[in-house]
Amino acid sequence: MTFLRLEEDLLRARRNAKWKLTDHQVYPAWIAETDYGAPPAVQAAIERLVREMDYGYPVRGAGSMSAHVADQFSRRMAKRFGWQADPATVEVVTSLDQAIAACLLAFTRPGEGVAVHTPCYPPFRWLIEETSRRLHPLPLVETRDGFAPDGDVSLPADVRMLILCNPHNPTGRVLTREELDAVKTLAARHDLVVISDEIHADLTLDGAHIPLASLGGELDERVITLTSASKAFNIPGLRCGVMHFSSPGLQTRFLQTIARSLLGQPNVFGVDATEAAWEQGDDWLAEKQMLLRRNRDRVAEAVSLIPGARMIPGEATYMAWIDLARCSKNRIPYDVLDEAGVRTMSGAMFDPAADGYVRFNFATSEAILDRMLDRMVSAFRR
Template sequence: MINFDKKVNRLGTYCTQWDYVEDRFGKKGLLPFTISDMDLEFPNEITEVLKERLNHRVLGYSRWKHDDFKDSIRNWYSKRFNCSIDSNWIYYSPSVMYSISKLIEIFSDEGDGVLLNTPAYNAFYEVIGNNNRNIIKSPLTNKNGFYSIDFDDFEKKCKDSKIFILCNPHNPTGRVWSELELIKMVSICKENNVKIISDDIHMDIVYDSKMTPVLNVADNYLESIFICTSASKSFNIPALTGSYVIIPNEEIRTKFENITRYRDFVNSPAILAILGTMTCYNDCEYWLDELLKYIKENLQYTINYIEDNLKPLKLVMPEGCYFAWIDFSELKISSEKFQNLLIDIGEVAIMGGKVYGEESEFYLRLNVACSREKLEDGLNRIKKTIDYIAKNI
């Protein structure tokens, strides 16, 4: 058994979530549940591989174009998702968001529409806007905490879009799109000649639902679909950097390589990232399976705590991702006021839903990828805030 209850002190490690919480929340010393990384130690196998490489004492330029790297990814997709990938489709990238930005550049011109299901990961808004493309929103429908695609609206919005950015599993709501939903998305995009860029970075963080990569239902639209992902979320190694993109279209692979290798010069990988990815996919599946059990228990604990102590807040068990997407709309308080009280009274930092879109203003995104002790502390701080509101507002 892996001890995920072990307390890890991340202060003083130049950690975004802990050391720089004041940057986003304006106050030092808050207990953070913010950035999507984990307060949990990564697998010991990664430690051993990195130690061995560092003990070699030479960190020269490296390569990613070899069978060891590609086969680790290809085999992971085969055993985890029953998805067959040609090794030639795999291409290294420094980050998922870099890949998305470059694919937006390849597939569209300034002023063109890029479609999102909202609420949406906040970086999507930024990458579209800073590429001078037009953000087109197709809001998800929310029925008692369960989100789904409004396909009538989706089809209408596709007519004004060049690209659809799919998020699977969906951040922040935690939906894991079904095969039928993905088939319908692909069909509508094909009818409107809309390219699909799928951010699958949370692909391994799935509980009782089946994760289906959109490639599995691509059919004859395969060469218009592109997956951007990484081992970083699943195994908590984002600081190693590095990701990969799956590009079935040979012409687009060539364009992507020309940009990354000959224009932006980001094609030479960090060797520790390459080693980390291969080790995760080759040797650490057992660790991921235990992690999923632990996070699911944290989510269920959070649901029970809210029902017992934090009414009228509501939480529905997500199908994927490690976020508790908490609805506080019945608290009858503005999102700004609630956030300020969480900071000042509860001394806790939680991402406000408005970051992900106006339609999610009355939500919190609580990261539960942490020890149970930290989670209990955070929930108690929310309760302290709710109790203060009940007495004073």
Template structure:
């Protein structure tokens, strides 16, 4: 649990570190963009994977019942959410899972609602599947960002079939309250809108408590399908294992039939044992991680407030991603983008990629040792001082 330890990720085919020039056009940028962590996975996970490696045979693999049991036990313990083992459908990642859900439960030109600024693959998932993208921008208030319920109702009146809910929200970092989720559920019930809830960051709550949308929707006639994974929680993204939780058996069967047509079934043994070990033995590691990330978030907030007063940190309630408001620098998106790269020598996630509402913002990943955070902040301050 040594989160201060700096591990060199260069020359490991890391997207964040080795391919920064492909994305940003320069190899000398300090990478704080991709949403993975610069921390090793929990030791029980490494040990479980080492056993598979030592065995040395990597033939066709099936997920054991024990993985389902570990997963549902985790959901019960962390979220007081009781799910049966047979409600889970395992998939090779949340983004592919959502794409298959769109294909299964909507038709061409059906309306799908998103709430920008939001995780940017949502746009491609809708557009590439030839669905109608309906935008329900979050509302910026003096108390932070929240859902614009009036606009959401208008979008539903326009004939939306599905809502893609991001909970906790990426990049804003909101952990939605019960009241907010219930207000969304009321509208979904009124207009018969189907909800796909991306809850991949559910375990990474820094303030408050994550409430699965399916628990709220259970009190209303709203069909909800939940997408989750151990990948963000335990830094296992490259293993490509996620799962979808169904509330209705008929929908689950329809989805499974779709996956079978696409031959999306085979798992790999490293993913299986890693996920099970994480859920059975990784909780202590996670609690220490959350403590460390909270401290990093607070450090970033205080540093920017003291040294770069024109910027404002939107303190996340969840995720290890910090949304920073840079609009007071009065730069167009393209100029801000080039300033961060050329003057700051930083690779941050540009706000505009999350939607037009993100223009003037940047997302900073703080799931890294404090030494790495310091380097990123030093570069940001130097760029600011040189304006």
């Protein structure tokens, strides 16, 4: 096992949001951070920078730092997903939320609609509000395979953009090729620009991720793919992400509104860590995926012990989307769990109508997970 030691006292001493912002008696299963440290190659890359005090204006590869990250991204997409992504149409950002805000400003106008599958990652809603656009919810439907987009929706004329999240946060669903084809048809029918947030693509537990932009055809002029190494390799604090435009024309349209210099420049820790993760982190990642698969199944087993509780095991990510509406005696399940000493995120954050759900982060040690699950099961069986 190459993961960091996961004893509770060591985790509680960390200064990340997950542990630092959680009271001592409470276990954190809320924010999307894992407890597993980072791959040895990432650690070595950071240690080298520190050892050599190499903090000057950095040079990597033959071009700019951004060009270097773009090349790394393109190699990664080819190796992992068989997708030939052109590095020339990449812009590098410090955060995907930043990229989403920039796209909203570039491709929509104030008051226009932005379609989002709900429940959704809360910042999608916040960013749409912050930029004075209007969220048009597309509720996911529960099918035998899990939560899926409704293939047969029609949109009001003012909807100019779709934000897709695949693999999906919070349900963990990975869309099939047929479902992605339906997204493609919808985008073409309504002439939408599509932001495809694929930050969780490396964290599939079952099935395979397909980058939306790889479908091509009518998507060629309309997809911005967002990704980073931050979730899979656990380096969100290092701040390095990628936006890939599916055509030079789309990138030009973007840059007509958003000056490139406003995107900032990636910092040297983020760039070197991302390269190390993508080039040398896959054995570590495979181990992590195995652990997450086991943890997800443990959560599903615990949920099955609570009368009335439901959970469709996700095919990706380290979040479980748990329906506790029928077993919390008219109380908000988040509150019941909070009192029991487990901090989750209330479903209402992802969809105002989903306060009977919680999102439960299971990316911790088996020992801590078991303590959280014991608390959860006894809280709802009382």
